[in-house]
Amino acid sequence: MNSRIPLVALAHGSRDPRSAATVHELVTVVRALRPGLDVRVAFLDLSAPRLGDVLTGLHNEGHREVVVAPLLLGRAYHAKVDVPGAVAETVTRLPRLSVRIADVLGPDPRLESAALRRLAAAGALPGDGKLGVVLAGAGSSHAPANAAVHQLARRWSFGAGWAGVEPAFAASTQPDVPTALARLKARGAQRIALASWFLAPGLLPDRVAAAALAGGLDTVVAQPLGDDPEVAELVLHRYAEACAAERRNITTLVG
Known part of the structure; x- marks a missing residue:
């Protein structure tokens, strides 16, 4: 270097x-x-x-x-x-x-590790079979940019012991947070954790957090990846x- x-x-x-x-x-x-x-x-x-x-x-x-x-x-x-x-x-x-x-x-594994640490800090630990996780990102009209969130959600679905993991986006593409919540409820989730695929706070992270908190289940919100x-x-x-x-x-x- x-x-x-x-x-x-x-x-x-x-x-x-x-x-x-x-x-x-x-x-x-x-x-x-x-x-x-x-x-x-x-x-x-x-x-x-x-x-x-x-x-x-x-x-x-x-x-x-x-x-x-x-x-x-x-x-x-x-x-x-x-x-x-x-x-x-x-x-x-x-x-x-x-x-x-x-x-x-x-994409990079270090971002995934950071997102999981933020999620754990919010109280979402592996092995909680009643917990559904929404992995929320900004969303883009460029499909490959959204693929990383979908792939990460699929990977987290295996082995974490949660009721399920669903991707969601703040804008430009689907699924949105209400759709992800409905899917998790259908899979038996009784609590929700919102995982952040955002670097920093702002309008879009606030939007997905508000949607998750309005979903009718006990919900914790992880912080953006940040520092x-x-x-x-x-x-x-x-x-x-x-x-x-x-x-x-x-x-x-x-x-």
Whole structure:
């Protein structure tokens, strides 16, 4: 890993201040894991600082290489369009700055481990045959981005000893939370645990939590993945992959 190349941890941004606060908490853990690495926070929209401002600042400080690590759980529209578009818009103004975009965070077993830890912390332990688990994600019109949630729910269904595990989405696709709840009730669930496939709090996590709590069963809600240490390790792993690709000269340069 080339620690001389700054890492820009890029989140989408939100009007909810809890979201930006959680991103900063995660980056604090990243810095603690790699003290010699220059790690900055940036946002695509709705929160500050914006990506263009951070890249411009790094350029003005004399940096000529940067790795941007999208804090996204899957390869949907933001990863495919928004992130490269925002990077390209900036580097056209900064032709001496080479920006490499790391892979998104998911899928990766470390995210699954973090989600299970959040679920256990909320009181949902394996072996509770009366507990139904809803694994809730944002949802996307890009079907492969939703597939990871479906696959994870299927994997959790085997061996955990719960009444069942159902995927649900906040927007753009089905099933929604009420549908997942109905399926779990039909399988005998008497209590519900909402597992979070979100990085940070915000409108969509609040939406699925409200729907779960309105479902008529005793319900616990797990926190988003946030500053879990394995999420921080994964950010550094994506950074390392981008640096290794640079050394192999196979990375895609933007600009």
